[in-house]
Amino acid sequence: MAIRSIRATVYYHLEPRARPRGLSLANKLIALVILTAAFLAILETEDSLREPHETLFVSIQLGFGVFFLIEYVLRIWAAADDPRFQGKRLGRLHWMLTPSAIIDLVALAPLFVTFASTGLYWVRFARILRILRIVRLGRMSRAFDSIIHALYERRFELFIAFIIAFLLMLFSATLLYFAEGEAQPEAFGSIPRSMWWAIVTLTTIGYGDVYPVTFLGKACAALIAISGIGVIAMPTGILAAAFSDAMQKRDDE
Amino acid sequence: MAIRSIRATVYYHLEPRARPRGLSLANKLIALVILTAAFLAILETEDSLREPHETLFVSIQLGFGVFFLIEYVLRIWAAADDPRFQGKRLGRLHWMLTPSAIIDLVALAPLFVTFASTGLYWVRFARILRILRIVRLGRMSRAFDSIIHALYERRFELFIAFIIAFLLMLFSATLLYFAEGEAQPEAFGSIPRSMWWAIVTLTTIGYGDVYPVTFLGKACAALIAISGIGVIAMPTGILAAAFSDAMQKRDDE
């Protein structure tokens, strides 16, 4: 009886679904640890920071790995209290196969990979996996839902807007390949090469590593740049409409 | 009778209009071939890819050309089942003069041009024509319609927004011609030259190949840059309004 009530308490504090609203202190602590682990994994890629503190970084990694392992074991144990799997046979195994539990398991990998790794490649791979932990934060929040819903409602219009943007990029790259290809073969000597210019220009990034220098190339690029305002304006307009409608529906309810 | 029913089947599978909803397997295959042909035409412009595999590329071109030729002949044959031209005399000729059929015919040109070409220019021209094939995909989809409708409804406001943007560009180019012309005659020595700067700046691309260096030029450019936020904001705002209204009407129906 005592163990049962401890398990129920653990479930209540670890599982965000168990509470009608808000996060428990334990959830907040776990979120903080995930963010810290992700932040350290990012910092660790910087050689000038990692090399003088190699042992420190490895120890912290180990600490976080053990923390996530304990949390994962506790969650398996408490999964018996999950109303979705409570009556079922092999309820815990069912829980382990839910997408969020699989992400948790994958996020544990770096702990073991660190020990097993012999080559540089795996260590790098482990690092990127650890960043996946941050994804778990998404599960703790019901907040993304409304934005995801608005995006989903207009997925079709957004897709067409991206197709139009892509076709304009292709057309621009082809045009500049003919106009500028001979003057700058390195940057515009083929349509795939021009494509880099077209994307950098039509998204209005404009690094300045490639730009037309001939009169014809500049004239074409000017027309493309002006018509390219629509490349940004169209998805923005569609999203603005989506959010406006989503909010109005929420207010009407 | 047998041939008639084969023709009806061919018509049903080749013509997207024949089906109330969705694309047939044949339509999807043709779309895939068009995309692949366009993709290869793009890759072919890259000398470092084409030169070692010249024969391969020519063979693939030939294959696609024959594929599109067969498709075109089949479509002429099946056009007799098109309800638009069914009763008419010379129904197939009428079909050949529809815009979509003309695009199909033009997209066949590269096949013959490849054989007939003697100079480099025509080969290049053939390549760009082949990219036109991708336009045919548009015909297969009724999806562009809603976006095109929203753009058409506000074509007037969008036109004015582009006129305002153009006038601001002209004004900016004139201002910088006076402010910066003497310091940088190569980039700002005339209004047409300054126009390149004005377009690159007001679309917020900002390559960095030309920018003012004098104090007066920078002061003018700063004011222009700030007021230029509206150049992007205005068409975006108009499009947002257009999509919002279009969606609301669709929901009301």
Added chain:
Amino acid sequence: MAIRSIRATVYYHLEPRARPRGLSLANKLIALVILTAAFLAILETEDSLREPHETLFVSIQLGFGVFFLIEYVLRIWAAADDPRFQGKRLGRLHWMLTPSAIIDLVALAPLFVTFASTGLYWVRFARILRILRIVRLGRMSRAFDSIIHALYERRFELFIAFIIAFLLMLFSATLLYFAEGEAQPEAFGSIPRSMWWAIVTLTTIGYGDVYPVTFLGKACAALIAISGIGVIAMPTGILAAAFSDAMQKRDDE
């Protein structure tokens, strides 16, 4: 009587207000001539075009000048038929003092300035004046009205958005002056100098002539860049709302 009816005809064809809708052939011709004159005035600033054809350009200028002079005289004469000034004493003088008539008069200046000018400065000034002619096109169109109305309705919100953008620019310039001033005194050695960077960054132009190089400078700039998304988003959002409402009202009527 005959002269009266000729004058009424001239008034009807020259004055866009005289017709309930659309532009007369004469209006369209004048608009075309204004655009051509403006286009030539722009081209003329390019020395490599003007110098070999100096006489041609001067002759065309003269031709346009005489054309606008005749038009202006005809308009004064026909102003007697303008219902606004018909009964009044000195009606034509009243007409000459309307803003649109003053713009017409100013646009005539280049004709006389070309002859009277002795120094280079005046010729340049004349050129910029001639571009003013294009402003007259605005008078011929009732199209700007709806956009101007939407902008006017939200002039207050737009003003605040620009104030916020300006304060953010000032704050960013101050921050980078402290963070980066010592490393790059030329570009960030004072707040006015940093201001150029702040404007180029927050409008997302990003020429690349100045950018932070120290770690602290980059960290500050990164935060500023992210918060600067709002600088573009805010006026766009306000304009989108303005156009959406303006269109809805138009549809409701």
Added chain:
Amino acid sequence: MAIRSIRATVYYHLEPRARPRGLSLANKLIALVILTAAFLAILETEDSLREPHETLFVSIQLGFGVFFLIEYVLRIWAAADDPRFQGKRLGRLHWMLTPSAIIDLVALAPLFVTFASTGLYWVRFARILRILRIVRLGRMSRAFDSIIHALYERRFELFIAFIIAFLLMLFSATLLYFAEGEAQPEAFGSIPRSMWWAIVTLTTIGYGDVYPVTFLGKACAALIAISGIGVIAMPTGILAAAFSDAMQKRDDE
């Protein structure tokens, strides 16, 4: 009695809350002085302007300091007429602890700091404090309120949009660290280093100080750039929806 009525007049003219609408002449004068003081504080950071006129700048600073001191003393005195604190004991002290009064007091600091300062650092700090004076202008206007309200209403959606933008930046930085890290260790050799590129790219600033040069890096960057359109489009869409709704509610009332 006479002093009381003078105090009431001073309160009426100094305190914007005392008037139902608009600003008194005294308020406008103070606003102008604040703006001028801020403008001079900005100019003073430019050595080429300050050094030849050191005495002039110090004198003007002193003048403004005394002006703000007198204003502050007058406001303390007149605070007795503030209806919020009129009946209370230590009403003036209560007034001094209101946020706006604290900002006023802090804005006085530069006056004393200028005299007391012995090192360069404090003078710089004093300058930045003086720019805080401009914040006081915000207090004089009820105009920010409507925009602040719209932002507050959607603070949640905006926060999520920024989280999504940040995660996309992190993902982009990680991707480019793997794709480009070996070719350009200086710019992409760690995730924090790549982060600078990711932020400059996804906000579409694109200075051009760092950009991918390998094929894999360019391919990744192209995909990131296209998906990054959403980074700008999402907050813009949310804000557009917020302003549209806020205006509609205002019109309905």
